[in-house]
Amino acid sequence: MTDPVLGLETAQLTVEPGGQVRAEFTVLNPGTIVESYTLDVVGEQPIPWAEVLPPVLSVYPQQQETATVVFSPPAGPTGPGGTVPFGIRAKSQVDPSSSAVVEGQLEIGQVFGLQAKLTPVTSSGRWRGLHTIQFSNWGNAPARLRIVASDQDQALGFLIRPEVVDVPLGATVTARIKARTRKPVLRGSNSRLPFKVVGEPDPPRPLGTPEAPGADPGRPAVDGAFTQKPILSRGVVMAATVVGVALIGVLAFALTRGGPATTPAGDGVTVPAKPVLTATAAEPGTISLAWELLRNVDSYTLQYVDPATGRTNKTEPGLDVQQNAKNVDKLAPATKYCFKLRAINGKLAGPESEPACATTAKAALTASPGAPTSGGQTSGAPTQGGPTSGGPTGGGTTGAPTSGPPSTGGPTIGTGPDSPAFAAGQWIALVDSYPAGSGVAEQTARDLAARLKAGGVPAQVLNATGQYPGLTNTSRQPLRDAWVVYVGPAGAADQAATLCRSEAARKVFPGAACITFQPAQAGN
Known part of the structure; x- marks a missing residue:
């Protein structure tokens, strides 16, 4: 027996969900007897919404007949989307081993059904508000969105994590948004600052793409607001006045009483906790x-x-x-x-x-005879080669003494109040980091450090601009332009980590990274 020969009129078909498209194909019988062929549609996955008319075709020898394939993809989130490859198969009823397949592709239009939800819709605070945004996908194709927040008056700055999200079919993803005021108010009434959050397609749509009227299901958007409170509210002022009066009364009582005896702070029955x-x-x-x-x-x-x-x-x-x-x-x-x-x-x-x-730090090396030290005095006996008061570097040379102070424990790195110097052997633990380009990174870092200090955690802030090689974030990416909140310094890595993971730190910031780092060692 000879296999049939199939020919498809159009190999590339296009249809929208809920629509219908047809294509004709021919079946040639190259044999010497009349053949009856069973016709069906095959693919990588079953295609239940495809139909061949007629399903059985009789063809005379050396003749061909025509049949039609019909595709009717359903609409809605359960329908397919994108490119669907298919094949039309003709199988001989006389000899089942005799068959042939012709292939084609069906392009089904994508239907977007993205929805956004902001929680809470309105936040309040003196400096910033925290929001959570959720994106749900009820379309027929996955989506990637870039989250963009804006306000018309440009009174707010935004920190979004993550900025880009992938939303699979039938799934919901979540991102965090911090809205921070650019102009804090010392006193006055509350003010409402509206803003808008949009899930922009990523990559962006080509220029000239027509916009859908009304709400765009492929570009979900939601409105929110931040209610800014004054730093000094009426209640705070009144409370401060009451506290001031109370302190004055306590001070006057202490002075007139003539010095009360010190009493123990313990109750005598509770076993104290383990110190850090x-x-x-x-x-x-x-x-x-x-x-x-x-x-x-x-x-x-x-x-x-x-x-x-x-x-x-x-x-x-x-x-x-x-x-x-x-x-x-x-x-x-x-x-x-x-x-x-x-x-x-x-x-x-x-x-x-x-x-x-x-x-303990190494003792400062003495300078050569008669040479002034950092304090302006001459040193004692000369050392071999006459090193400076700061000591030679790892590969340096000897010479005239410098005017800087003696080394107190090895090389240090960093200068300025926001780029502290660390001695060799000191360890810190990174709590969190904020990219400097976000606009509110410095204030966000200082706020967190202040809250940790208020809770009894020795937290500080540094501005990392590449002077601390090896310092990374939680994704192990180098921190070359960021504001960093850390605890320490401590004498060992486990001590810094213990401070970072203490109960007091967890109460203030449960998501602390606690990555330990030795800054002076990194600068060697």
Whole structure:
């Protein structure tokens, strides 16, 4: 038997969802007997909305007959979209092994059914408002949207995460929007600042594409507003007045009473919590200790621990209950020291803190005879080669002394109040970062650091412009132009991470990244 020969009139067909398109094809019988062929449509997936008329065709030898294929794709979100390849098959009823297929492509128009929802519709605050936007896709094709927020008066700045979202069929995706006022108001009445959020197609539509009348289902938009409150409301002013009067009364009572005796802060029955202790090398021969104040505590006991054996060499009890820092001086330079802290409540002693260790800075090198040091005095005996008071660099040369201060623990990096210098051995933990190009990155970072400090977390801000090689965000991307909120510095990576993951930090900012980093090491 000989396979039939098929010919399709049009191999490229186009149809809209809910519409219909037809195409004719021919079936040639190259054999010597009359053949009956069963006709159907095949594809990568079943095509139930395709039909062949007639479904069975009889063809004389060396003759051809014509049949029609009809495509009727359904409308709605369940319908297909995009390019659908298909094949028309003719199978001999006399010999089932004798068959042929002709192929074509059907282009089905895409139907967009994107919807946007903003929660809350109106936020309020003195500086910023937080919103969540959701996009749902009820069309017949996936969509990629770039989220754009704007206000006509340009009174707001926006921070959107993420800026681009992919919305699969039948799915819902979420993004966060921070709306921040550009002009804070000290006093006055509340003001409503409206804005609009649009999901723009990504990539953008070609120029000249006609816009759909009314709401565009392929470009969902939603309106929102930020109600700006004055920084000093009437209630705040009244509260400040009351507090001021109360403080004056307390001060007058204390002065007239003649100095009340100090009473313990503990209740005598509660076992104190475990302190969080950090150690940082300060000037040569000094280590600075810091810890968070605990409740139900009468005093603190500081333990000096041998770094090699972990044994306690010395105990210093009776640290004041209001004291949360201490400088330990007269230590040997370039030496590692470890400490532990324990809180005391009456006769009860709480658990020891984790060891906090730091290495004292190296002693400053002396300058050559007769050369002035950074303080304007001459140095003592000369050193080999006459190094400067700051010491030679890793590959530098000796020469005249510099006017800068002596090194206090290795190389430092960064200058300026927002680019702090760090000594070797110091660690920080990154809480969050904000791209400098967003317009509100600096203020957002400073607000978060202030809230963390108010909660008892030693948080600070730095402006990273490439001077801290190796500093990355949560996606491990280098931070070369960003404002960074961090905690520390601490004497070890685990100490910085413990500060970042403390209960006080989690209460203020649960999403802290807590990426540890050694800034001075990165600058070597």
